[in-house]
Amino acid sequence: MIPHNSDSNAADPASRILIVEDEAIVALDIKGRLNALGYTVIGIAPSGEKALKLATEHIPDLILMDIMLEGAMDGIDTAAAITAEYSVPIVYLTAYADTETLKRAKITQPFGYIIKPFEDRELNLTIEMALYKHKAECALNENRRWLTTTFNSIGDAVITTDKYGKIKSVNTAATHLMGTTIESLYGHDFIDKINIVTPQTFKPIKLFDDYKSGSIIDDAVLKTKRRITPVSVNVSSIEDKNNSIGTVIVLRDISQLKNSEVALKNSLKQLRRTFEETVVSLTSMSEKRDPYTSGHQQRVAELACRIAMKMNMSIEEINSIRIAGILHDIGKISIPAEILSKPTRLTDLEMELMKTHSEAGYEILKGISFPWPVAKMVLQHHERIDGTGYPKGLIGDSILLEARIIAVADVVEAMSSHRPYRPALGLPRAMDEIIRGRGTSYDELIVDACTQVIENDKFSFESRQDHI
Incomplete structure (x- = not known):
């Protein structure tokens, strides 16, 4: 489900950028370059503490972050603190590119990494790529929230597995029906965790072996440690270029129908x-x-x-x-x-x-x-x-x-x-x-x-x- 964006065709205003750089001359040079490239600079922060304050006040579209900063917080610590509170893409600007620094920087999941000195073209390209990537991720996350809410709002139990039968996702209704948690199901084999049997003989039903995509079982029984529940079962295959990459199993509690x-x-x-x-x-x-x-x-x-x-x-x-x-x-x-x-x-x-x-x-x-x-x-x-x-x-x-x-x-x-x-x-x-x-x-x-x-x-x- 993709939410409609009524402003999708509107012209983007100039992106607002916060510069975090403790060398004033370098910061002013970067500001001049950004202005020349058409960006708006909302402020310059020489320290991590100042950067946090400006980020909170203005919520920039992007932050150019120097790793080496004056004060108790370096750029990586500052980036971690900001991204913990706000969804703002950060691009590191630094003269240091050692392995240990890169390893620490990766933890904060930056949207770019530019080594000083750099050209305007490199700066512009990195910023545009970071903004595009961040926008795409925001859209993806929004879609994920829509889908997660929809998934968990479905009254029937929904379980998805990969092509090997391992459980990949479980909605809230499924955990309630089976009296368990998502954590206890995720990653386990479906047949080991979910016991669906015939109502007459309680013989296990082999969903993955005996039923094709689109199959519906009107009368089955879900056995758990706590209870026995009559259910109907819908089995659908997830296809990718004519190859099955997973299965969706929908269980509907038919206890009330049976009663x-x-x-x-x-x-x-x-x-x-x-x-x-x-x-x-x-x-x-x-x-x-x-x-x-x-x-x-x-x-x-x-x-x-x-x-x-x-x-x-x-x-x-x-x-x-x-x-x-x-x-x-x-x-x-x-x-x-x-x-x-x-x-x-x-x-x-x-x-x-x-x-x-x-x-x-x-x-x-x-x-x-x-x-x-x-x-x-x-x-x-x-x-x-x-x-x-x-x-x-x-x-x-x-x-x-x-x-x-x-x-x-x-x-x-x-x-x-x-x-x-x-x-x-x-x-x-x-x-x-x-x-x-x-x-x-x-x-x-x-x-x-x-x-x-x-x-x-x-x-x-x-x-x-x-x-x-």
Whole structure:
């Protein structure tokens, strides 16, 4: 990130230079040369103490510093004191160039070193190079501050490594996540210090071996001495001319997400329990008005689900059939109790009234926001694929597959069970009925699946009492 400099195109004013020189004649000569070269001299200091005072008052753009000065501080001591407080480039001016002096001078990181005597051109070139270098370093340091602040402001843990996997940088979020310090991580192998494992087996994840740049691991675990934290991991390679020179690993703490998922699952379980209890209550309410068919809806739902399983339908489809099966006769609430429990065959008028129960069931259920078309399944469970059913006389695929399955299960259970007007006819008679209607009244595939469930799987209603 490079901060915008609104004055980048403005003309630079004359650079302000402080001369630190204890020989007055030499200092005046240097001042004259600087003025001739277009620089502004803000002062001349004969000692280190005076130089510190002038530097504090004026903050020059550059200091020309003689190494040998009068007083307790020489030029190198003065330069060290000034640079400790201010960002000012210093160029040494001296007649001494011995190895020991150079070694001391290097410690203060000067921006230039001119040996007396010198030419104006050499002086000008050294000053301009020092000013340019200092300006570039200031910009670099400013960018570094921006980047460091941004890096440490990122909420996710960010770790960078070199191409050998040694940790080069760690942001504040990473130290908090791992409960450690930057010093304890820097320079160490990533795999030795940071343990990322799979959530199921806690087997180490080999980020550098098994994952390419741009890889995202949505579900992993960060193990530290203090805790285990679920994380997502993003791996990105740092490229230089198509060669990887390092890696950036971003770890995001997903503990809150995991907790939310658990809470959501628990909420869904509770909602499903409430839903199931509501369905059972509706079923119980309808069966109280027709005690002779108590358990009929549950048994129909059980057989219908077994048929659906045999047809390799999805879990969601099977669940929808189960709910619709349990509620398929809910509309009988609207039928007079004396008709429901009549011990003789119904008259034509009574039968027509009885046939309205599927539409009544639809009206009861259509306002409930089921995740499946349960109300339509209930409406169509007496339809027949040849159009002889009711209430709409639908044919073929215009009848929901789920409704066609419930229709077959309903016939088998009804014929197999006791009714007020007749004794139970038994499974063999019921199977004869649906086989006789195979391809006409009932869907061929459903009849075949029902046959396999009852004959091959040995299904019986007696063994399924209160199973649902």
